[in-house]
Amino acid sequence: MFEHLPHIIRSARLEHGRRESEAVRRGVQRGELVRVCRGAAVDAAAWRAASSRDRHLIRVLAVTPRLAPRAVVSHASAAACWGIPALAPWPSRVHVVDPDRSTSQTTANVVRHPGSLTPEDLRSLPPITVTSPARTGADLALTSPFRDAVVALDALVQRGLATADDVRHALDGRGSPRGMPSARRAVAFATPEAESxxxxxxxxxxxxxxxxxxxxxxxxxxxxxxxxxxxxxxxxxxxxxxxxxxxxxxxxxxxxxxxxxxxxxxxxxxxxxxxxxxxxxxxxxxxxxxxxxxxxxxxxxxxxxxxxxxx
Structure with a gap:
């Protein structure tokens, strides 16, 4: 899943060897490295060659070790992990669901969404945990414009990652949040016959x-x-x-x-x-x-x- 991505250099792990940590800082200053987030950098040439989706995946891998224990990669970030296409550009921040939060929070590198998570909502994609395809589809349907939601849901069902009924079931467990009518309309419109x-x-x-x-x-x-x-x-x-x-x-x-x-x-x-x-x-x-x-x-x-x- 992530093997093709460039190696992430984590300077936070090098505090015991300050000369090596300082070398990372100098590498960023010289343009040899790109700082993805605090304490994480990658080779600059590899970053320039990476696709927009791969850059977002690099951000996901760089950020997740710093997240709260129960936070799970979600929304557009989970879509990137599952290979679900997007109409909009991949975000510059990593999206997660944090069951310990009651309100949303946006920081420099992370968007934290409040919400409960059940065991069936979770999947392991080592080294991270992400929302299941069905839960990801439900989150995207609730938060995306209709066009964007249909593009994601068509790909989801066309690739066999989840069925429309799976996504409906995930929506049923969400109560009646804002955006539910549009989300259900997008799920009803989805088809496995659209190939792109x-x-x-x-x-x-x-x-x-x-x-x-x-x-x-x-x-x-x-x-x-x-x-x-x-x-x-x-x-x-x-x-x-x-x-x-x-x-x-x-x-x-x-x-x-x-x-x-x-x-x-x-x-x-x-x-x-x-x-x-x-x-x-x-x-x-x-x-x-x-x-x-x-x-x-x-x-x-x-x-x-x-x-x-x-x-």
Whole structure:
């Protein structure tokens, strides 16, 4: 889980050898080390090379030894540990649930949330303890905007970390906190059929535009004996309209690339699109990208041009 992260140098453990602790301080001053939090630093080059999520995981590992004994990594920090994607940037502070607190507290490195924890809410990811996937999903649904919650919950259920019923059960144990109606709406909207954050966000934007509910991951068989199949992200059989979300990662990995060059992937995708467009049941084909999802009217115009009626 954390083996790929750079080694954390903990100067607090070096108080008996002040020259070594002083060497860490000088390393930070020279730019050779990056101080993650008080008493913890990592190699500067490794920090620069780390992804945003990995930097947050480094913060989690750096902070947790200084936490109260019953505090547990939670919310966005637990999502990072479970590999759940996020629309928003990963936070600069580590989030924890502390059962010994009655109010929230934000410090330079930690956000402490009050709340009770049951044994089923806890999971061990050595060397730390985090909230379970279901409890993490419930916390995110209660505290995140609807779009962000759906992206996280779709990934949670798509990857088999928890079911929607698991998250509902975790919500049931929370009483009636602020945000519960929106949280339950997000859980009800979640699906395991969205294969990427972009597809999840597209689902939300389509819903906000008043589009009819689409079929996800529709298979169009082709070839001798229907040996092959083209799979599209969104399909409206009543109107014969296909919509594909085009994230750049789609052409770089997964079922799309194999060992092909980027140029060959683009050529093959054009052939695939033509094959889909030529099917008798397909009357319109549209694509959307991240930028268009930030401007829903563009997506609405795109879909109308493809033949999908919108309010």
């Amino acid at each position: 954050p972009g597809e999840s966000l597209t689902r939300v934007v389509l819903h906000e535009l008043g589009a009819p509910p689409p079929t996800l991951q529709k298979r169009f068989p082709w070839g001798d004996g229907d040996l092959f199949a083209d799979i599209v992200d969104f399909w409206w059989p009543r109107f014969g309209v296909v919509l594909e979300f085009d994230g750049r990662v789609k052409y770089a990995e997964g079922r799309w690339s194999g060992r092909r060059s980027a140029e060959q992937v683009v050529v093959d995708e054009k052939i695939r699109e033509d094959r889909i467009r030529n099917r008798p049941e397909v009357h319109g084909f549209a694509r959307t990208v991240w930028d268009e999802l930030s401007h829903p009217p563009r997506l609405a115009a795109n879909l109308r041009s493809a033949g999908l009626p919108l309010p």
